[in-house]
Amino acid sequence: xxxxxxxxxxxxxxxxxxxxxxxxxxxxxxxxxxxxxxxxxxxxxxxxxxxxxxxxxxxxxxxxxxxxxxxxxxxxxxxxxxxxxxxxxxxxxxxxxxxxxxxxxxxxxxxxxxxxxxxxxxxxxxxxxxxxxxxxxxxxxxxxxxxxxxxxxxxxxxxxxxxxxxxxxxxxxxxxxxxxxxxxxxxxxxxxxxxxxxxxxxxxxxxxxxxxxxxxxxxxxxxxxxxxxxxxxxxxxxxxxxxxxxxxxxxxxxxxxxxxxxxxxxxxxxxxxxxxx
Amino acid sequence: xxxxxxxxxxxxxxxxxxxxxxxxxxxxxxxxxxxxxxxxxxxxxxxxxxxxxxxxxxxxxxxxxxxxxxxxxxxxxxxxxxxxxxxxxxxxxxxxxxxxxxxxxxxxxxxxxxxxxxxxxxxxxxxxxxxxxxxxxxxxxxxxxxxxxxxxxxxxxxxxxxxxxxxxxxxxxxxxxxxxxxxxxxxxxxxxxxxxxxxxxxxxxxxxxxxxxxxxxxxxxxxxxxxxxxxxxxxxxxxxxxxxxxxxxxxxxxxxxxxxxxxxxxxxxxxxxxxxx
Numbered sequence: 122x123x124x125x126x127x128x129x130x131x132x133x134x135x136x137x138x139x140x141x142x143x144x145x146x147x148x149x150x151x152x153x154x155x156x157x158x159x160x161x162x163x164x165x166x167x168x169x170x171x172x173x174x175x176x177x178x179x180x181x182x183x184x185x186x187x188x189x190x191x192x193x194x195x196x197x198x199x200x201x202x203x204x205x206x207x208x209x210x211x212x213x214x215x216x217x218x219x220x221x222x223x224x225x226x227x228x229x230x231x232x233x234x235x236x237x238x239x240x241x242x243x244x245x246x247x248x249x250x251x252x253x254x255x256x257x258x259x260x261x262x263x264x265x266x267x268x269x270x271x272x273x274x275x276x277x278x279x280x281x282x283x284x285x286x287x288x289x290x291x292x293x294x295x296x297x298x299x300x301x302x303x304x305x306x307x308x309x310x311x312x313x314x315x316x317x318x319x320x321x322x323x324x325x326x327x328x329x330x331x332x333x334x335x336x337x338x339x340x341x342x343x344x345x346x347x348x349x350x351x352x353x354x355x356x357x358x359x360x361x362x363x364x365x366x367x368x369x370x371x372x373x374x375x376x377x378x379x380x381x382x383x384x385x386x387x388x389x390x391x392x393x394x395x396x397x398x
Numbered sequence: 399x400x401x402x403x404x405x406x407x408x409x410x411x412x413x414x415x416x417x418x419x420x421x422x423x424x425x426x427x428x429x430x431x432x433x434x435x436x437x438x439x440x441x442x443x444x445x446x447x448x449x450x451x452x453x454x455x456x457x458x459x460x461x462x463x464x465x466x467x468x469x470x471x472x473x474x475x476x477x478x479x480x481x482x483x484x485x486x487x488x489x490x491x492x493x494x495x496x497x498x499x500x501x502x503x504x505x506x507x508x509x510x511x512x513x514x515x516x517x518x519x520x521x522x523x524x525x526x527x528x529x530x531x532x533x534x535x536x537x538x539x540x541x542x543x544x545x546x547x548x549x550x551x552x553x554x555x556x557x558x559x560x561x562x563x564x565x566x567x568x569x570x571x572x573x574x575x576x577x578x579x580x581x582x583x584x585x586x587x588x589x590x591x592x593x594x595x596x597x598x599x600x601x602x603x604x605x606x607x608x609x610x611x612x613x614x615x616x617x618x619x620x621x622x623x624x625x626x627x628x629x630x631x632x633x634x635x636x637x638x639x640x641x642x643x644x645x646x647x648x649x650x651x652x653x654x655x656x657x658x659x660x661x662x663x664x665x666x667x668x669x670x671x672x673x674x675x
Contacts, residue, residue, distance in 0.1 A: 130658035130659070132659075185462070373408075
């Protein structure tokens with residue numbers, strides 16, 4: 122697997138880099154970003170936090186806006202941020218922001234016209250970690266985190282792959298996509314009408330069916346425009362309580378859905394993950 | 399003077415807000431951003447760091463990418479980020495990124511077609527501080543900082559207004575615009591051919607003519623693409639040494655001209671300013 126470096130910026134003594142590569146599972150060129158902390162310079166293998174972004178984002182939003190590099194450098198943790206969908210002129214798309222490019226929802230599409238390229242689940246779970254572990258000085262210790270659609274991705278992927286991630290965390294996650302408009306629209310398009318296929322990617326459903334207990338931290342702003350209709354943290358809390366799942370859910374007065382919220386608490390997430398590596 | 403709030407995000411316990419207002423000096427609607435630290439909530443008047451951005455930027459780049467709010471909240475310091483030029487359909491512009499909109503260079507234009515709207519010097523020195531001090535819980539303690547073109551603005555404005563700012567700092571400033579392509583192009587367009595008008599806005603020339611000694615911190619990356627041709631930190635260093643000017647110039651191996659560099663050292667700048675309030 123060949124990867125091509127397309128940008129490089131020194132950051133807090135480490136390096137932020139972007140790469141492109143041919144994705145076998147998405148059948149297109151994908152771009153990702155990686156932050157390598159200064160500890161990598163002497164060949165030390167560091168753990169990796171995978172960050173999954175939300176609707177409309179690319180690999181750039183988190184790296185530019187979250188302010189995560191400072192504590193990642195302190196802790197000696199790499200961060201990998203993939204794009205949120207396949208890209209390219211021949212990739213199916215939709216006129217709306219919540220379907221198609223920028224809105225892959227971290228599933229493998231089984232429905233036309235999406236199934237040709239939209240395999241973000243396999244990309245995040247298989248192809249990308251293999252690329253990272255082959256090309257960079259990282260250990261096999263992994264965590265996964267994300268925001269909104271990416272929070273759904275992070276929590277559901279951790280639940281579906283026990284043992285792969287030491288911990289999982291999310292900001293403002295879509296906790297119960299089978300029961301909200303964003304999730305219902307995307308899952309209908311990508312997965313069809315069979316609700317059991319949807320439930321296999323729904324964090325609340327997965328907690329109810331899970332025996333594994335990957336530690337989970339979730340932050341939610343209480344002035345988030347999407348809170349009641351799309352995000353439903355109470356559904357996550359109820360599922361965790363019913364199943365004695367190790368969830369820490371923090372709800373923050375005044376905070377919204379933006380990267381200003383993420384930046385305010387990202388340090389806690391990195392320290393949470395570092396504590397479980 | 400009426401200002402209109404157009405956005406509001408909680409950030410590190412304080413608030414990031416954007417406002418628009420009619421600018422008398424620029425004869426157009428201007429937008430600025432302000433970060434109010436949590437100390438403001440109980441009515442405490444806090445000092446203000448004015449941040450001047452570089453070419454192509456608006457009020458948003460610094461607030462979204464520098465990660466400054468964390469330490470501003472800790473120190474109890476407000477940050478104000480103006481736009482980098484007048485804006486609007488009737489405002490003169492140029493096809494290139496380094497003249498016209500997004501490239502006001504913090505001077506008062508005296509040449510056609512720029513003189514109608516381009517009065518960023520008066521905007522930053524007079525109109526904006528008056529608006530801030532009338533509308534927000536801030537004290538009369540001020541500092542000024544900036545990046546690239548905004549570094550030129552911050553240092554030259556501090557030197558031209560002794561006593562107004564307790565301290566000044568810059569990342570990758572255009573130190574000697576009369577001797578670099580960016581500066582020569584902009585000053586010719588905005589100020590005409592009279593070099594004495596240029597020197598009145600040139601940090602190196604101002605240090606050579608200055609009796610006031612506002613403390614100054616400058617950070618420069620050594621892998622900055624613009625270093626030799628446009629930025630010339632050695633000219634600044636020579637002027638400071640010749641005049642026993644209190645300059646701390648730090649040159650950083652591997653860092654470039656981007657916000658990844660600014661984010662890596664912005665905490666030091668805020669602590670520097672807080673130490674002089």
